[in-house]
Amino acid sequence: MNTWNPGEFQIPSKCYRPKMRWWLPGAFMDKDEIKREIEWMAEAGYGGAEIIHFFPIPSADVNPADYGRFVFGGDEWNNRMKAALEAAIPLNFQLDFTIGPLWPIATPAVMDKNDDRCTHGLHIGAAVVVGTYNGAIPVPNTIDPARPYKLVAVTAARRHSGESIGEVVTLELETAADLTFRVDDRRIDWTAPLDGEWYLFGFWSQTNGQMNDSIGAPAIDHFSKAAADAVTGFWDNRLFADPDIRALYEKNAGSLFCDSIELNATMLGGMYGATPMPVAIWSPAVLEEFRMRRGYDLTPYLPSIFVKGLYQLGAGNRTDGDSDYDFTDRSANLRIRNDFFQTLTDMFRDNHLRTIRRWANGHHMKLRYQTYGMPTELSSSLAEVDIPETESLGFHDSTDGYRIQSGAVHLYDREIYSIEVGAVMGYGYKQTWTGQDFGLLWQLHRGFAAGVNQAVLHGMSYDTSSASEHFEAMFKWPGLSLMGSRFSNEWGGRQPNSLHARALTDYIARTQYLLQIGKPKVDLAIYRYHIDGIHGAMGTELTPYEQAGFTYDFVSPCLLDLASAQIGTFEGHSVLAADGPAYRAIVVDMRKKSLTGDWRASDLPNETANQLIAFAESGLPVVVVGEAPYHVASFFGSKDKMKAKDVQLCDRIEHLLNLPTVRAVKTQEDAVAALGELSVIPAVQVQCESPLLNARRYENGISYYFIYNPSQVQAFEGEVQFTGTGNPFKLNAWDGTICPMAAVHTGSGQTTAKLRLAPNGTALIAVADEWTEALQHEEYRDMIAKGTRIIPDHWSLVVDSWTAGAHPTETKLERIELELDELRSWTHIPVLRQVSGIGRYRTSFRIEERNDTSAAVILEMGEVSDTFRVFVNGRELHGVDQIGRHISIGEYLRYGENNELEVEVATTLNNALSIFDPNRQPLDCGLIGPVEIVFGERSEYE
Known part of the structure; x- marks a missing residue:
């Protein structure tokens, strides 16, 4: 900390x-x-x-x-x-x-793509059976016959003639049977026990053939400890073979890192966006580990894990989709897959991550993943x-x-x-x-x-x-x-x-x-359980919780089961995890289906429901939004057990909803109102319609806030109420100065101050009883200038244009000098349209003697792209706000004579590269303005 x-x-x-x-x-x-x-x-x-x-x-x-x-x-x-x-x-x-x-992770220690330590796919072959089947186990065309593949299991189930759920066929759940024990030399002689059309399935495991293009080695199995050991063993045997080099790594004490897990169950069709295939991600030990961790055998239900494209990058559905071969109960199918995904999670965590983390920590390194x-x-x-x-x-x-x-x-x-x-x-x-x-x-x-x-x-x-x-x-x-x-x-x-x-x-x-000081403090814990790996369906629009000023985390069953997830007290309130985020309430919200965007209740284990009851009985407010959870997360090995658990859950939810600290509401907007009724208010409240986002840290009685205006078009001006005793101080992240803010204290642990933020602008605020370090008193830094305005009408512009040199890594500078009567984008100045570089704008203005010491002089920059530096009378203004572009320059001026203003603007390289690339269009850049020098009066806004 x-x-x-x-x-x-x-x-x-x-x-x-x-x-x-x-x-x-x-x-x-x-x-x-x-x-x-x-x-x-x-x-x-x-x-x-x-x-x-x-x-x-x-x-x-x-x-x-x-x-x-x-x-x-x-x-x-x-x-x-x-x-x-x-x-x-x-x-x-x-x-x-x-x-x-x-x-994906690969290692020179595993170079054979048929090695069992490589990533696997599970393939499904199907044959229609009426009566008796005597023949070879069906092999699908997704298998590469030129490489080794292994039979994992054989099952059968009768086709359902009613409502269609499976994308290819729907099966009767009660008839699902494991026939693996009847296989003889990849053949089976089997008679269906009941009339009707049956499907016989063969499940085949084959390494997926996915290669790490950097070294031409296959991607390793991310669920296998043997594969993880191969990775760390290569570090020991090759990268750390020289003890002097190993000592440097350990002295550096950096992190081992892995990017997002870009694995495919099959490489048919390529790496990204291939035609969706019914091949599931796999590892040789899955069935054994599933049985041990989930308490039942997955084998009869294997057809339900084949959601086409789910296990291929960018190729298709997410986890809310139906399998090609699904059973008659969609709820059961989803929960069988939940159990499968949770088993993959457990194996990934215990066999892969834990192995690599322990090795890294043993060498003074951390695991970033x-x-x-x-x-x-x-x-x-x-x-x-x-x-x-x-x-x-x-x-x-x-x-x-x-x-x-x-x-x-x-x-x-x-x-x-x-x-x-x-x-x-x-x-x-x-x-x-x-x-x-x-x-x-x-x-x-x-x-x-x-x-x-x-x-x-x-x-x-x-x-x-x-x-x-x-x-x-x-x-x-x-x-x-x-x-x-x-x-x-x-x-x-x-x-x-x-x-x-x-x-x-x-x-x-x-x-x-x-944002790394002390501990985070977060207003709400929002319960969400959805195994989706990554959720791209969440948008960038502000949620009702954000619009109301709440900060929140999503929490899942495993987090609420932690020893630290206990009810305690923080700032006089009952909270969850008082020494950590100190959540003021739990919201049991619905989640969007990844395929349709419709809302549905998250699954909820009975154990988690009991925890919610215990939290509420200990005084923690709980708000249930929309449809209350009525499904447990697991299949439990049979439809009857699953339904019995669902009945228990409904009973638990009914008990929860009858507790005095619990509210049931229809919408997220209603949830915000209910939280207010339960005296749960955001740590940061805004007294105007423009919402702000924030993050809070807390240490030794001091609250530190990151405040952000998420609008890209509208400045924020208004009162902001901060939770915390004492006075607010503004910590300027651009130049490192700290200034006291004028504030009003409510006497209830709340402090109110006025704040102005440009679009996309931020502020860092500390609320403390006292501040012992040196403070700056720059009252005009963020004021809104209201007085006389000077608008320079002539600029000299010198551009150092960056152009291609004689070698691909050589950049030469070509100077372009212009006189401008108005500011405009380089794309609107013919000689600069396809130019990138450094532009230095110079102008002068005169300021007469001023006796008003309460006034300030503000430089308002207007539009600039991309970054800039400012010089007044040859002196650079350090730490200028590149977002707000509202700069106090009074101390740099010479009154009664001309003042020289220089703005140095740096662009990207895009426009210069557009000369060589017809698909690259020139973009607005330079000092676009308007630029104004404004005499202002002291503002009430910080």
Whole structure:
């Protein structure tokens, strides 16, 4: 747990700074270039880098016969990693390393794609039987007959003639039978016990053939301990074989990292978006582990797990879909699949994550992992992850998407919740820091508001000096981008706005420092149980809870079962997990079906229902929204047992709803009203219609708030009420200063202050009884200027245009000088339409002597793209707000004479690249304005 330190806020240490994803060309690297790029990242304000062995990019000076020396884990790779560690450690610049090269996880220790330690798919073959069947077990055409495959089981069930549920056929649940014991040499002689049409199924396991393209090795089985041991064994035997290099890794104490779990049950049709196939993700031990963990045999019910496309990336339905071969009871089918998915979750957690985490921790390293992508229950998986990570791409910039994991982060007491931020399809060299169109800060602010407190930028390519073979055709200015232009972004030194990176990374670091102080405090726990692996259906629109000012986490049964999930007291209220998030209430809400968007009740185990009753009886408010849960989560091995458990659950829910601290409502809007009736109010309340998002941290009686205006068009001006005793202080994340705020105290542990936030703007607020550190009294920093306005009518513009040099990594500068009578986008100035670079705008204005000491002079910048610096009379204004662009300049002025104003603007490289790429359109950039110098009166807004 971090403790407030004023020096850390002003100049944050590397551990609070954003990290950079660093794509490397295998071992084809130069040590001096490795050192230079690490030093550049450190100087630009990054605190570390995530090293990824991307594709080996052969250099022209390396003989093809020697390529084998440059593989992952080879001597050359180890030599380069040693150089990277030796460059990083003295700078306190922490390096993280992918578990294997690229992903899905693979290891040179397992190179045969038929090895049982590789990812498996379970295939289903079917034959229609009327009467007797004597023949071979049916083999589907999804099997590759040229590779080994194993018979797992044989079952049968009678076809149902009524309502159709299965996509291909519907089966009678009561007739499902395991016939595996009757198989002889892959043949069976079997007579159906009843009349009608029967289906005979053969289930075959085959490794999926999915390869890690970085090293040409197969993806490992993520449910197998033997596969995880192969990965860590390779680290021991190759990467750590040299004790000096191992000591450097351990001294660096970074993290092992794995990206999202991009596994396919089958590679038929390709990696992404293939034609949906009825092949399920599998592992050889699933049936045994299922029987042990769920208490019944999955074998007779195997047909129900084959939801076509579910186990292929981007190929089809999510877990609410029906199987090709489903049974007559849809509710039973869903719960059989729940049991299957939960078993996969348990195996992934216990066999894979735990093995790798223990190995990493044994070498002073942590495990940072994006555990989503498969049909697993995310909360349970995160029990074996030191640093959970989400991403802006997969969760579609959805705050609710990030909250699927935030409850686990907070209840497992993880200090860091990381985000891979900035991957936007088609935005390479185009994504800006500050813009509205997927601006990086817009993405990051949404994550911060949902509990994230560490950013890893996607990303930066190593500057390869040469590229041979087929890579040579792609080796064009400004260098070989290993992610191409498909995904943003190149945040390294290739783009003009990289020259301003330090101002942005300082801002992120100060914000992350505050969001890592003490413990999180969250208003609501919202119960949600849905095994979907990743939920892209959650939108970016504010929910009714967010509109009302509530913060919340999603919680699942395994989280409510933790020892820390007990009723305690915080700030005079009964709360859940008082030493952690201190939830003021639990909301049992419905969830959207991933296929249709319709609302349905989450499944609820009886044990969790009993916990809700105990919580409510201990004084914790509970609100049930919409249809109350009436299904347990498990099948329990039979329809009768399942129904009996459902009856028990309905009885438990009825008991719950009759408790005095419980309310049942129809909608989320009604839930907000019910929470008010139960005296549950948000920690941050807004006294106007413009909603704000927030995150709260708490330490030693001081509340720290991250406040965010999620609108991209409307500024916020209004009163904000903060929970906490004492006075509010504004902590400026742009320049590190701290200012007291004028406030009104209600006497009930609430403090009210006036606040102004630009669209996408943020504020950091501390509420404390006293503040012992030095304070700044800059009353006019965020005031709304109301007085006389000066609008410069002439500007001199000097542009250093970035253009292609003689070598793909060489950028040359060409100077363009212009005189402007008005400000406008470079795209509207013919000579600048396809120009990227640094533009320096200069103008002058005169201010007469002023005797009014209560007045201030404000520079209002208007529209700028992308980043900027401001100079007044030759003095730079440090820490200017790149979002609000509302800058106090009074102390820099010379009264009674002319004043010189210079604005330096840095763009992305997009417009210059549009010359070479007809599919890339020039985008507005430069100082667009309007720019005004305004004499204002003191404002009541901070």
